[in-house]
Amino acid sequence: MEYFSIWYLIILASFSFILFNYMYFSYKEEKLNNFLGFMSLLFVYIHIAFILLLINQEFTLQSFVIPLWITVLGVPLIIVILLLLISTGIVFLNKRFFKKEFVRLSDKINQKRIQSKVKEDSLRKVNHILVFIGLLFVWYIGLLVVQISTGSSDGMLPEENNMFLLYLKLINRPNSIVDIIASLGWLYYLFFFSFYTLCLFIITIEFSRKSTFFSFPLNILPKLYLSEKEKEKYGTYLYFAIGQMFSAFISPPMIFLAILGISSISDSMTSQVGIRYGKRHILWNDKKTWEGTIAGIITTFLISFLFVGMLWALIFTVLFLLFDIFTDKPIKISDNLLIPIGCGVFYIIIRFIFNFNYYSIIFM
Numbered sequence: 292m293e294y295f296s297i298w299y300l301i302i303l304a305s306f307s308f309i310l311f312n313y314m315y316f317s318y319k320e321e322k323l324n325n326f327l328g329f330m331s332l333l334f335v336y337i338h339i340a341f342i343l344l345l346i347n348q349e350f351t352l353q354s355f356v357i358p359l360w361i362t363v364l365g366v367p368l369i370i371v372i373l374l375l376l377i378s379t380g381i382v383f384l385n386k387r388f389f390k391k392e393f394v395r396l397s398d399k400i401n402q403k404r405i406q407s408k409v410k411e412d413s414l415r416k417v418n419h420i421l422v423f424i425g426l427l428f429v430w431y432i433g434l435l436v437v438q439i440s441t442g443s444s445d446g447m448l449p450e451e452n453n454m455f456l457l458y459l460k461l462i463n464r465p466n467s468i469v470d471i472i473a474s475l476g477w478l479y480y481l482f483f484f485s486f487y488t489l490c491l492f493i494i495t496i497e498f499s500r501k502s503t504f505f506s507f508p509l510n511i512l513p514k515l516y517l518s519e520k521e522k523e524k525y526g527t528y529l530y531f532a533i534g535q536m537f538s539a540f541i542s543p544p545m546i547f548l549a550i551l552g553i554s555s556i557s558d559s560m561t562s563q564v565g566i567r568y569g570k571r572h573i574l575w576n577d578k579k580t581w582e583g584t585i586a587g588i589i590t591t592f593l594i595s596f597l598f599v600g601m602l603w604a605l606i607f608t609v610l611f612l613l614f615d616i617f618t619d620k621p622i623k624i625s626d627n628l629l630i631p632i633g634c635g636v637f638y639i640i641i642r643f644i645f646n647f648n649y650y651s652i653i654f655m
Contacts, residue, residue, distance in 0.1 A: 295347055295357060295361070298361045298365055299340075299343060299344075299347075301365065301368070302339075302340070302343075302361075302364055302365060302368070303340060305368050306336040306339075306340070309332065309336075309491075309494055310329065310332055310333060310336070312498050313325075313328065313329055313332060313494070314329055316497065316498060316501040316502075316525075317525065318523050318524040318525065321524060321525075321623070323622070323623055323624040324525070324530060324623075324624055324625050324628060327624065327628050327629070327632065328525075328529075328530060328533050328628060331533050331534065331536075331537040331628070331632060332533060334537065334540075335487075335536060335537055335540050338540070339364065342360075342468070343357075343360060345461075345465055345468040346360065346468060346472065348465075348468075349466070349468060349469055351469060352468075352469060352472070356472060363480075363484045363487075364487070367487070367488040367491050367492075368491065371491055371492060371495050374495075374507060374508055375495060375499060375505055375506075375507055378499075378506045378507050378508050378510075379499075379504065379505050379506045381506075382506040383506075416555070416558065416559035416562060416563070417559070418528065419531060419554065419555035419558070419559065420555045420556055420559060422489070422535075422551070422555060423551050423552055423555040423556065426482065426485065426548075426551065427548075429481065429485065430478065430481065430482075433477070433478070433481055434447065437477070446476055446477055447476050447477060447478045447544075448476045448478060448543070448544060448545070449474060449475050449476045449479060449543050449544070450474040450476070451474060452543040452545075452546070452642070452648070452649070453642050453643060453646075454541055454542065454543065454638075454639055454642070455639045455640070455642070455643040456643060457471055457474075476544065478544040479539075479543065479544050482539045482544055482547055482548075483536070483539040483540055485539075486532065486535050486536040486539045487536055489532050489535075489536075490532040490533055490535075490536040492509070493526075493528055493529050493532040494529065494532070495507055496509050496510060496512065496513065496526075496529075497513075497525055497526060497529050500513050500522075513526055527625060527627050528627075530625040530627035530628045531554065531627040531631075533628065534554065534627055534628045534629075534630065534631035534632050535550075535551060535554065535631050537631065537632050537635065538550050538551070538631035538632065538634065538635040541635050541636070541639055542635045542638060542639075545598045545599055545649065545651045546598075546599060546603075546635075546638050546649065547635075548598045549594060549595045549597075549598040549599045549603070549607060549634075550607075550630070550631050550634045550635060551631070552594035552595075552598070553590075553591050553594060553595065553607060553611055553630060553634065554627065554630045554631050556590055556594060557587045557588075557590040557591040557594065557611060558587065558615075558626060558627075558630065560583075560586045560587050560589075560590045561579075561583040561584060561586055561587030561590075561615060562583060563583075563586075564580075564582055564583045564586035564587075565579060565580040565582060565583025565584070565586075566583075568582050568583075569581075569582045569583050570582060573616055575620055575621055576616065576617075576619060576620040576621075577620075578619060578620070579615070579616065579619070584612065584615055584616060587611060587615055588608055588611060588612055591604075591607055591608045591611040592604050592605070592607075592608045595607040595608065596652065597651075597652050597653060598651055598652070598653065599649040599650070599651065600649050600650040600651070600652065602647055602649070603638075603647070603649045606637070606641065606647075607634055610630075610633060610634055610637055611630065611634075614626055614629050614630050614633055615630075
């Protein structure tokens, strides 16, 4: 592809800028969150750069695949940069010429911040659930489009879902990139690039929120949802986006849908039941209750059973239990990071070592 080198350098520079600012604006006391979030971003970005180089070396992929990848990686970057610059310019002019009105607007936004713990938690978690429902809707629309245009749903799911085996094949035989790219299925790319874009927007929201100069159109959301103490840290929605992007990158689509459902619906059930009906607090973590955890366990099993069958439903349920009762206390780490990353990594390991496959009830 013409101009590949220029686009490649732009993408690399953007990734480097994101990684640098992630650590620069991070809350220094959240060491585990900072480390896990940074390493997840680094892992995904390094592998994107590596895959782009491999694709560019294959002549058969240069006419279509390279332009497609450059588009889905580069266009969100350009949109974010333009929105950032335009918004910053507008805010700068407002502050300079309409300072009083701008201050009044900021005060009104801060006054409308939700104070009820139940309502505040509900608003945060419902966004995660909406992402899950939205992705299911996008999947359904994509499936309809493919079926109408081709007459079948062939090519939707990966031909091989042992992702670590595919990774080893790619490392040992770089020219196998042609077969691997084609075998992953269009649903894998739909999910990953959706969360790549979402993660990019949320990262920009957080960077601009913590910056003293830049502004972004969606900065109103943190002002509504975050308390003054929470504003020192990254919003949990950033950890959610990073964790899901990492999981979408390393997991086949059905596994990812199960993980996304666990991270959104199961986590919401845990917190809502715990806040509303929780009586028995976990011994080492007084912020969590056994009632909430049990609700999350049941929800996890039902969601996982639907997408990945009985065996993996049991595995993910055990993982959710361990992650839920040990996050925050004694392990000071966000479950929005640990659940998707942990479940994704454990899937890769267990699938490769024990060859435990999964099946989807919804396709039976």
